[in-house]
Amino acid sequence: MKRSSLAACAAGAVLAVLAAPTAEASVSKSKPSTWSCAFDNWCTKNTRSGPGGAAVYRWFTGDFDxxxxxxxxxxxGLAHIKQGGSYRNKHNHPYDSYAIKLWDKALNNFARGAYGHRYPDSSTFTWHFGRGNKKKTMCVITDDRHLKYNHVDYGLWGIRTAYWVKGHVGWKGCGGSD
Known part of the structure; x- marks a missing residue:
């Protein structure tokens, strides 16, 4: 190979490395430095992992919240999802890595009809997946209140439950399946 070709390859590699963004993953096991719960500085600074049920399983960074x-x-939370929700239906309450990716997609989906507020201090997010007769919608319900566990405030409550329903539905179609 000629020297000019090697130099061009090396220069291209350096440019590729410099051009690559250093973004954090949107789902992580530890609190990302950019994590922020909306405009509430107290919540951002004081949301933390705690003992037992207050322990954080995953942190999600989104486009808005x-x-x-x-x-x-x-x-x-995760224990609720693992047991299959209120109705003990493990079939539609997955919690593997594929499901967590779907939760992340739902939390970042602000298409018309994909996001709403069914209950006070909560939000419902959806993500459509599957095709044909296997269309499904992942529903993720979050709680925006502060979690008080053993008389200590651990900040944002977070995801209450996540499950899928049959068909491609909006956030209003997520009721009654948990």
């Missing part, structure tokens, strides 16, 4: 999922209990 950031959230998290805690270990939780039979009524909310």
């Amino acid at each position: 950031d959230t998290l999922i805690r270990q939780g209990s039979s009524k909310w």
Whole structure:
């Protein structure tokens, strides 16, 4: 190979490295430095992992708001999802890495009809997946209140539950399946 070709390849590699953004992943096991729960500085600075159900399982950074999922209990969080929700339906409550990616997509989906508020201090997010007869919608419900566990405030509550429903529906179609 000629010297000019090698120099051009080396220069191209350097430019490629310099041009690559250093963005953080949108789902992480530790609190990202850019994590922020909306415009509430107290929540951003003081949301932290705690003992038992208050322990944070994953942190999610989004385009608009950031959230998290805690270990939780039979009524909310990861433990609630693992048991299959309120109706113990494990079939539509996945929590593997593929499901977590779908939760992330739902949390960042601000298409018309994909996001709304069914209950006070909560938000419902959706993401459509599958095709044909296998169309499904991932529903993620978050709680915007502060979690008080053993008389200590650990900040943002986070994801209460996540499950899929049949068909491609909007946020209003996510009711009653948990």
